[in-house]
Amino acid sequence: MSRSLARGLLRGTLTLALVTSTTVLGSAVAHAATPRLALTALSFEQSTVDATQDNGSNRLTFTATNTEPDAQNLAGTVTLRMRSSLTGEWLGHDRVVRFDYNYGWGDVELVSGTPREATFAYHIPVRRYSDATTATWEVTKVTLSGDDISATVGAAKLSTFPGYRFTATTLIDLSAPTFSFLALNNGRDPYFYVKDDPAYFAISLTVDDYQSGFWKGSIKLVGPGGQSLSTQIDWARDEYSTGFRCGGSTSGDADGHYMPCSMEMKFPPGTAPGSWRVGQIVLVNNAGGRATYKNPAGPSMVVTSNSTLQATDFVVSPNPVDNWRADVTTELSMAVTGAVRGISQLDVTFEDQCSTTGQPYTKADGRLAVRVLVSSRARGCEVKKLSVRDGAGNLALYGADASAPDPQISIDQVPSTEPPTALSAALNPASIPLSQLANQSIRLTVQAEVKVAPVTSMPVYVYDADGEVVFQTSGYGGQAPDGSLTYDMSLGYWGLEPGQYTVGFMLYDASGLRSYWNMPDVSSSLTLPGGPVVLTITEG
Incomplete structure (x- = not known):
């Protein structure tokens, strides 16, 4: 190594320039230094x-x-x-x-x-x-x-x-940081199932220090049997913005005078079942001032592995339910074992359009039950979370929304398998002078069979003698309790001429099934028992 190269390497504390040579056809070629x-x-x-x-x-x-x-x-x-x-x-x-x-x-x-x-x-x-x-x-x-x-x-x-x-x-700075709004993040249900897998959650709070600003801290939870778990409160410049991130929160200022934080915590497998709470919060400001808050007012949490209190044998009766035309109620019941001092609480959350109504009750056979309201809009619903607590505070927890065992409770709707059936159809009037067509609507009345799912719409089509559509409408309108459907057609502005016109229609029910009647351009169209519905437009 030459002396000049050695001096260059000694001066280059942070950078390194590499000069190499190779022989090509007997000549040495120097390579450029590595970019730095x-x-x-x-x-x-x-x-x-x-x-x-x-x-x-x-x-x-x-x-x-x-x-x-x-x-x-x-x-x-x-x-x-x-x-x-x-x-x-x-x-x-x-x-x-x-x-x-x-x-x-x-x-x-x-x-x-x-x-x-x-x-x-x-x-x-x-x-x-x-x-x-x-x-x-x-x-x-x-x-x-x-x-x-x-x-x-x-x-x-x-x-x-x-x-x-x-x-x-x-x-x-002789002050110390303070905090407010201590809570479970998003106000979630404070129940956690912990057995083979951990449960994750977030504790949120807002730290204030209007002198030197908030630096760092910790949160400690305490539970049964002397168990505890802690997490650090840290904040940093957000990677993708000019803001600041403290856990899951993305606001605050550069010196931590005001810093909302949402810190993820974990109940690991082996966590003692029972009630947990925030036992201590430690906050340190940028001047080193430290404040320790023991047993602050805040959320309590309940951990369970369903080892003490259990709910089994879930039954919905009646099931399926006929809610095609109106809201209905059914009963959800279950067997509960291991309860101490009776049952104090039952909460059930469904995925959509179903909810419990009234207070839980104990049936004559000892089963715990609650009434469930099933909306007419529901096409079935499943239980996403179910929790039972006894008088001693023990908890049984089920459902995907709680990362707990699936209770496999579903409320089904009575299935609709047959498409709508038209029994008869009539026009009033069935014949009309052309001069009156602009001033009078033509009422189509269809008598349809009352089946499981009600008919929800009746699109109407009018055909000329060549089978061409000369009028059509979406025909929205529900089926009456007696099975009838009506639609008033205004035909005065469609350029119709005297002659005979066939009136066809489609029946579409709430389950998505449909049928076609007197529609010559639809191969699956059916013929009414009384024959086609014909509108006659006369001269005059």
Whole structure:
């Protein structure tokens, strides 16, 4: 290795240039150096900043290079952190800002340059509060990316830039974070089935700290037998926006003065069945102020494996139900075993158009039962969640919506298998002068058989002597209790001439079955028992 190459490698802490050679037909050919990214300058405008007043800030300027010959972009992130002057440790949440030569991100400004070498600037808001009267802000990491390459500049290299940090004069934060709106996320039913698989859920709360801002924390749940589980409360810059994400929540501000959080938690297999609650919340602000809230008012949860209390032998009677024409009720009953101090609660959730009505009751044979209202719009419904609780607080839980065993309870509709049948049809009037056609409607009355599903529409078609349709309508209108259907045709504006016209129609029922009557252009059309329905238009 030559001395000049050795010196180049020693200077290139973050980058590596490779020069290789090969012999082609007896001649040496040098290859170009591997493209690389580098941070070549970085400094804060001020070495000290007075942050004791609002809106304290400092301007960070940095320059990056990209040696790709056809470089089209230069982007990355800058991470800044505050260091305590008391402990020398990092204090508070980091601040991550993005820069991009082609796209603007937040407050980062493109000062000048090209994708091969560009200078950027960022005005960092300086926190007014810390744990002492001074604090140090430092650039702790810079990431760089080009079109096909990336690099990371770590703390060791950054510290070689004289202006990589500055000192801030601050106020001392003697407060601590507070929280509100502690709840199960989306107000979900606080019942969880845990046996072979874990149960996942989210605890939501909003953290406030209007001095130094919220940094981090934890939530601890406590349950039977001394069991407990915890999760950390963390927040970060959202990857795909300029906002901030704390768990599943995507709002809040850059310093955590106001931070809604929704933290996912898990009841693992082996979780003790019974009542669980939030036993402790710990919150830490950006000045290191810590607050511990023991046994806060919040949601309680019940875990079960259906090992103590059980519901079995589910029966719906009557089933199927005839709800084609009106809402009906049926009964859902079950056998319950293992109950202590009786049954205190029964909740049933159906997928659609079915719901329990009235209070649960115990039948003479000891079965637990409840009435179920089945809407006339329902074509059947299944139980998605069912829970039973006894007087001692034990829980039995079933259904897909609770990630619990499927109780396989379905309410079916009486099936409709026969298409509608027309028994007779008549026109009133059956004959009309052409001069009166514009002033008088023609009523078609069809008597249809009353079957399982009612007829819901009767599209009407009028044919001339050549079998061509000269009038048609959708014919919406329901079937009367006696089976009849009527439709008033207005034919005055259809250019009809004197002559005879055949009136055909289709019957369409609520189950989707249909039949065709006196329609010469439909091969499956049926003929009415009394023959075709004919309208005569006379001269005059």
